[in-house]
Amino acid sequence: MLSVAEATDKIVSAFAPIGAEMVSVDRAFGRVLAEPLTARLTQPPADVSAMDGYAVRAADVATLPARLKVTLKIAAGQAPEGKIGPGEAARIFTGAVVPAGADTIIIQENTDADGDFVTVREGDRKPGQHIRKAGFDFKTGDVGLPAGRYLSARDIALAAAMNRPWLSVSRRPRVALLSTGDELVNPGDPVGPAQIIGSNGIGLSAFVAACGAEPLNLGIARDNMADLDRALDAAEGCDALVTLGGASVGDHDLVQKALTARGMDLAFWKVAMRPGKPLMFGRMGPLNVLGLPGNPVSAIVTATLFLKPAIERMLGLAAKARPNPVVALGRDLRANDQRQDYLRAHLGVDADGRTTATPFDKQDSAMLSLIASADCLIIRPPHAPAAKAGDPVEVLMLGGGCLSI
Numbered sequence: 001m002l003s004v005a006e007a008t009d010k011i012v013s014a015f016a017p018i019g020a021e022m023v024s025v026d027r028a029f030g031r032v033l034a035e036p037l038t039a040r041l042t043q044p045p046a047d048v049s050a051m052d053g054y055a056v057r058a059a060d061v062a063t064l065p066a067r068l069k070v071t072l073k074i075a076a077g078q079a080p081e082g083k084i085g086p087g088e089a090a091r092i093f094t095g096a097v098v099p100a101g102a103d104t105i106i107i108q109e110n111t112d113a114d115g116d117f118v119t120v121r122e123g124d125r126k127p128g129q130h131i132r133k134a135g136f137d138f139k140t141g142d143v144g145l146p147a148g149r150y151l152s153a154r155d156i157a158l159a160a161a162m163n164r165p166w167l168s169v170s171r172r173p174r175v176a177l178l179s180t181g182d183e184l185v186n187p188g189d190p191v192g193p194a195q196i197i198g199s200n201g202i203g204l205s206a207f208v209a210a211c212g213a214e215p216l217n218l219g220i221a222r223d224n225m226a227d228l229d230r231a232l233d234a235a236e237g238c239d240a241l242v243t244l245g246g247a248s249v250g251d252h253d254l255v256q257k258a259l260t261a262r263g264m265d266l267a268f269w270k271v272a273m274r275p276g277k278p279l280m281f282g283r284m285g286p287l288n289v290l291g292l293p294g295n296p297v298s299a300i301v302t303a304t305l306f307l308k309p310a311i312e313r314m315l316g317l318a319a320k321a322r323p324n325p326v327v328a329l330g331r332d333l334r335a336n337d338q339r340q341d342y343l344r345a346h347l348g349v350d351a352d353g354r355t356t357a358t359p360f361d362k363q364d365s366a367m368l369s370l371i372a373s374a375d376c377l378i379i380r381p382p383h384a385p386a387a388k389a390g391d392p393v394e395v396l397m398l399g400g401g402c403l404s405i
Contacts, residue, residue, distance in 0.1 A: 001272040003382075004305065004340050010267055011281050012309050014288050017316035018239055021171050025159050028151050031169035032212055032315040037145040037155075039162040043137040047098040048076075051130045054111060054118055055090040055102035061125045070116050072099055089118055098131055105130035138162065148317050150212060172214040173314040175307075176235035177201050179220045180228065180246035180255055181294060186220065199368065200244040200299045204292075207303055208242075211311040228258040239314060241287055242307060243280075245294025255291060256280060264289055272382060274339045275365035276302040295365040301342050301377065304396070324379065324394045330358025333380070333387045341380035342396065344370050350390075357395050374398055 002010070020034035049055065055074070060066055068089040074080050076095030084090055084101035092098070092105065107130065110123035124130075138144060144158050145151075151159075151169070159167060177200075184198035185191055198220050205215035216238060221231040223246070235241045246255035260266065264284040269291070271279045275298035280291030290307060292299045309319070328350060333343075343359040350356050357378050360370050376395040387393065 001270040001277070002268050004271060004273050007268065007271045007279065007281070008306060008309065011288075011290065011306050012313050012319070014267075014281075014283065015240070015310050015313040017170070018173055018314050019171050020168050020316075022166050023169055025156060025165055025167055028159070028167045028169055029153060029156055030212060031151050031167075031172075032317060033145055033147050033149055033151055033155075033167065034170050034316065035168040036143045036147050037159055037162065037164060037167070039138045039140055039142045039144060041163045042135045042139045043161060044095075044132055044134060046134050048132050049092045049094060049096050049098055049105050049130060050132050051105055051107045052093050053105050053107040053109075053130070054120070055084060055092045055098050055105055056088075056120070056125075057084060057086065057102060058104045058125055058127045058129075060087060060089075061104070061106065061120045064120060064122060066120045068118055068120065070113075070118055074099060091118075103127045103131075170212075170315040172212060173239040173311055174216055174237070175208045175213045175311065176216045176218055176238040176241045177204055177208070177244065178218040178231050178235070178241065179244045179294075180223065181220070182223045184220045199296055200292075200294065203296070204242065204244065204299060204303055204307075207300070208307070208311065211308050212315055213239075213311045223254055225254060225258055225261075228254060229262075232258065232262065235287065238287065240310065241284070241289045242303075243289065243291045244299055245292075259284060259289060259291075272339045273302075273305075274341050275363075276305075276342075277339065279306070281306075293365070296368045297344070297365040297371045300371055304377075304398070305342075324396055325355075326392050326394055327355040327357045329378070329387050329389055329391045329393045330356040331389050333359065335386045336380045336382065336384040338382050340382050341378075341384075343378040343380060344374040345376050345378045345395070346373065347375040357393060371398075 070091055071088045072082055072090035074090055074092045074096040080099035084099050090099050104125055104127055106120050110121055112119045144162055179198050179201040183195050185195050187197050201217045205217045208215040218231050218234050221227045243255050246253045264282045266282040269280040276293055278293050279302055282289050292302045345357040345359045348356045357376055359378055376397050379394045
């Protein structure tokens, strides 16, 4: 059997970036930036006031109190219709352009207005006070974001401010998902006494979308070659095919047989891990095929470990070393066997203020309720010795499935 690291390398190296497309900035959230984001203008375009108050000459307010004549009134979006001379002030509002002659802003709370005059009583008054200089945020041609990152809401705001109405983003990979098994029915359909709801296709469609790809849920294929062939035909034109269940060697596990009959070159079908041992990978013509286990927890864990980096590769994201957090173990664990374990666990804080990861008592790979409530997976390497509560353990964090702002 392959190790997790060996399987990851074989899978990810089989994929390649699939190209870019242009989208409007208001549709780019969650997409991967394909080219560096450069500014098409300078922000702010001129020196502007950071506060409501009065634009004055610092020399006129060196001694307080100082009484000045108000000769201008400038709001944001208006060009000043004059300049400030000795003994003069301009009423100014946040974001308004600072008039020529003025070199500092006195906030309105430190003044007393009297008709066409204002008296400055107190406050900071050094040159440049409360003025945002032209280009303070960015200048034309500045690179705001590098290529190869998921675009957050903050990134979208920056792109809009840089006057970029269209962005070059990686094309979303189309990932076909095929569930298999006579025991499966769709949510809302009648459930027979020997049947269960098929949750994998729906859950992993959401997972694929959260990774930035476009899922194509092919539904449920029954355990016969004809139905499998019909379903596999629908994957034509996709960038990857993910099968869910049926890849083992039981009498009713026909997926590998059906794929091989269609010309799939099988790379491997077992990985030394738990959950997720019966993992299959191969290539069928231009299509990479990843066969995940049918047990729901196994499917989610293996998708996290193998499908996610494959999608990132197709999106053109550079592979980055992402060291997993190390926390304190919440309870004792016995020695591990030859497979790498991924234990569902919840996070907490111990009496010393350390973050802890405590594995659930039950680790059955069919228990969706536990993977849904888990915060992380404790990674136990092959042949890891027994561990005591408080010992350091590596964890794989399970995100909330939403892109950050």
